[in-house]
Amino acid sequence: MAQNRILVVEDEPLIRIFMVDCLEDAGFQVEEAGTASEAMTKATAENPPFAAVVIDVGLPDRPGDLLAGEMRTQWPELPIIIASGHDRDELIRQFSNDRRVSVLAKPYNAGMLVDVLAAVGVLPSPR
Numbered sequence: 001m002a003q004n005r006i007l008v009v010e011d012e013p014l015i016r017i018f019m020v021d022c023l024e025d026a027g028f029q030v031e032e033a034g035t036a037s038e039a040m041t042k043a044t045a046e047n048p049p050f051a052a053v054v055i056d057v058g059l060p061d062r063p064g065d066l067l068a069g070e071m072r073t074q075w076p077e078l079p080i081i082i083a084s085g086h087d088r089d090e091l092i093r094q095f096s097n098d099r100r101v102s103v104l105a106k107p108y109n110a111g112m113l114v115d116v117l118a119a120v121g122v123l124p125s126p127r
Contacts, residue, residue, distance in 0.1 A: 004124065005029045005046070006117070007053040009039040009067065010083070011060050019054060019083075022110035027124030035060055036067040043071060052079040052122040054104075054113070057086065065091060068101060079120035083108070 006028045010016040020030045031050070033039035036059045043049055053071060057064040068080045077100060082091055085106035095101040104116045114124070 005031060005050050006122070007031045007033060007039060007043060007046075007050045009033045009036065009053060009059065009064065010056040011035065011058070012056070015056070019113065022113050023054075023124075025110065026114045036062045036064070036070075039067060040070065043075070049075050049078055052081065052117055052120065054081040054083060054117075057082060057084040057091070065094060068095070072098065072101070079117070079122050081113075081116050081120065 006023050008016060008019045008023070008030055010019060011034045016032055020032060023030045031042055033042055039053070043053065055064040055067055059067065064082055068082055071078055071080060080101045081104050082101065083104045083106055084091055088103055088105045091103045095103070100120055102116050102120050104112065
């Protein structure tokens with residue numbers, strides 16, 4: 001697995017820039033996608049897959065929780081963070097049986113983003 005590479009899937013440019021900056025500051029290499037389709041294309045092209053993926057729920061082409069399910073089917077051990085400003089409790093229930101999925105409530109800060117990655121077993125490289 002690409003131990004230091006994170007895929008960020010977020011359609012809002014300002015939020016995506018914030019996430020990328022936070023993750024790069026924490027020592028990760030980051031790839032970006034603005035849609036679920038673009039994310040699947042990038043994830044499929046990676047060999048081995050990313051160390052983790054951070055997915056916004058409100059993507060323009062399909063919901064992020066559906067994308068998470070597709071990725072889980074293809075990559076059973078891939079850590080997935082679902083970022084949502086809505087229905088956090090429902091998402092937690094939906095993925096409660098999957099220890100490699102965590103939900104990050106919006107708004108969040110850089111520390112919260114890195115902490116949730118650590119909670120699913122993904123740590124940045126030492127500098």
